Amino acid sequence: MTNQNPIAPPRRKRTDEIVDAIKQTIIVHRLQPGDRLPQERQLMEQFAASRGTVREALKSLEVQGLIRTRTGPGGGAFLETMSESRAMSLLSNYLFAKTVTIADIYALRKVLEPLVAVSAMGNMDARAYDRLDAIIAIYDHEPADAQERWEQRMAELDFHGVVAEYSDNALLAFTCRFLQRLLKDLAVARDIYIQPKPVLRAEGIEYQRRMIAAMKQGEADAVHHIMAEHMAYAERSMLDLQAELAGDFLHDPVARAGGDKKRRTTP
Incomplete structure (x- = not known):
């Protein structure tokens, strides 16, 4: 050889x-x-x-x-201390010229958000649950104006950011919060969020309430399952809204039937 x-x-x-x-x-x-x-x-x-x-x-x-x-x-x-915001900005700059879609973001959120919720359970205390309740109170009613509508949409994402704060897995928490920030910054998502249309959040809030209850009971499997369902539902709703924004109503049976209400959810 x-x-x-x-x-x-x-x-x-x-x-x-x-x-x-x-x-x-x-x-x-x-x-x-x-x-x-x-x-x-x-x-x-x-x-x-x-x-x-x-x-x-x-x-x-x-x-x-x-x-x-x-x-x-x-x-x-x-x-110097590297702030989370700066680290996310550097990653966002890397992705600046790349195509990132709502489906791309939710492909990760569907996997990671259930994991981060379970990892946060052991660190959640009364103050943590109070924070989550206070955030839900921001968007559990119809907004008075465009500014409140925008604040509600951002608060929907902040709910998940607070959950991630209590995770004992720093890498997992950072990744989830970065995905949440991408949704805040993604042009098509921002276009969806500013639409002056009623937002029916009852089902999304119900997922969040069920998850909080399961956390308090220490039911890790239930927390994982509920959050996985929540993310799948949120993805479907965001993609429906994206298609509606693009003028594509053919996939939506409610639209084909001439219905005025569209499905909405919390992110």
């Missing part, structure tokens, strides 16, 4: 190596937000790198939201 030399991995940029090394230093030394990194001159000596390379590495860390730099006396590079 002929010996074959393995293909060497592509050489990494020196800047990327320094970025990873600084991240490792942050972990090893347990640096906290507000702590200052070594001065530029120290980093140049530590990594045997030029000023330009070190500055490029620091700029990369700043763009990633991991540090912030200050000039002047007492200045330097300081460890």
